[in-house]
Amino acid sequence: MARHALRNRLLTTLTACLASAVAAGAVAVSVLDRDHGHDHDDHAHIDTTNGLLVTNRSSLRMCVEVGGGTDGQAIHTDLLAGLDQARRDPNWTGAYGKARFDPATALTTGCPAPNLPDRVERTTVAGPGLTDDPSPYRVWVYVLDDPTADRILGVGRPADVATAELMREANSMWPVSTALLVRRSHLTDAAAVAPTLRAALGLVRVHQEPAP
Structure with a gap:
C-alpha cells in the first residue's frame, strides 16, 4: 500500500510539472533529441516506483555548479545540512531511503552539461x-x-526549481532531473533551504509547503 501511494504521489508531482516540461522540451527537441524514433532495450526508462525516476540510477546523486572563487567544500557542507533537514520529510524513505542515499557520494562538483538560463x-x-x-x-x-541570482531568480528571491532533463515515453515528455537554482547566501540556513530541496527532490510539489 505504501509503495502504491508513493507511485501515485510521484506521478502526481510529475504531472504537475508536465505542462511546463512539454513546452520546454519542445524547444529542445531539434537540438537535443538526436535519436528520436529508435527504441533501444538497453536505454534508461521512466521508473516512478522511487524518487530516482529512471532505471539507470541506483542512488541519489546531485551535481553542483559553483561560481568562480567559491568554496566548493563549504557549499557541499551546507547542501548536506539541507539534505539532513529534507530527509525528515515523511516521503523520503519511500523515495530514497537508506539504500539509495550515501552522503559520501551524493554530491559531485560540476555538472556534465550546465545550462544556466x-x-x-x-x-x-x-x-x-x-x-x-x-x-x-x-x-x-x-x-x-x-x-547573478537577482538577474535569474529576481531581486531578493532565494531559490527556485526548474527542469534539467526530460525523457520521452508513451508519447509524452517527463522531467527526470530537476535543477535547483539557489543563492549562495541562502545555503547557509539549512532549515530555509530544505523546502526547496524537498521540491527539487520531488518530495513535495514546487511551491507547495511541506507537511509539518
Missing part, C-alpha cells in the same frame, strides 16, 4: 533538456552569487 520562468530548462540517456544526477544545483 537567463531567467527562471515556467518553461525554463536549466540542463541538457530532452535526452534518451539521462545523467546520474537527479538534481542539478546551480549556486549563484547575488548579482
Whole structure:
C-alpha cells in the first residue's frame, strides 16, 4: 500500500510539472533529441516506483555548479545540512531511503552539461533538456552569487526549481532531473533551504509547503 501511494504521489508531482516540461522540451527537441524514433532495450526508462525516476540510477546523486572563487567544500557542507533537514520529510524513505542515499557520494562538483538560463520562468530548462540517456544526477544545483541570482531568480528571491532533463515515453515528455537554482547566501540556513530541496527532490510539489 505504501509503495502504491508513493507511485501515485510521484506521478502526481510529475504531472504537475508536465505542462511546463512539454513546452520546454519542445524547444529542445531539434537540438537535443538526436535519436528520436529508435527504441533501444538497453536505454534508461521512466521508473516512478522511487524518487530516482529512471532505471539507470541506483542512488541519489546531485551535481553542483559553483561560481568562480567559491568554496566548493563549504557549499557541499551546507547542501548536506539541507539534505539532513529534507530527509525528515515523511516521503523520503519511500523515495530514497537508506539504500539509495550515501552522503559520501551524493554530491559531485560540476555538472556534465550546465545550462544556466537567463531567467527562471515556467518553461525554463536549466540542463541538457530532452535526452534518451539521462545523467546520474537527479538534481542539478546551480549556486549563484547575488548579482547573478537577482538577474535569474529576481531581486531578493532565494531559490527556485526548474527542469534539467526530460525523457520521452508513451508519447509524452517527463522531467527526470530537476535543477535547483539557489543563492549562495541562502545555503547557509539549512532549515530555509530544505523546502526547496524537498521540491527539487520531488518530495513535495514546487511551491507547495511541506507537511509539518
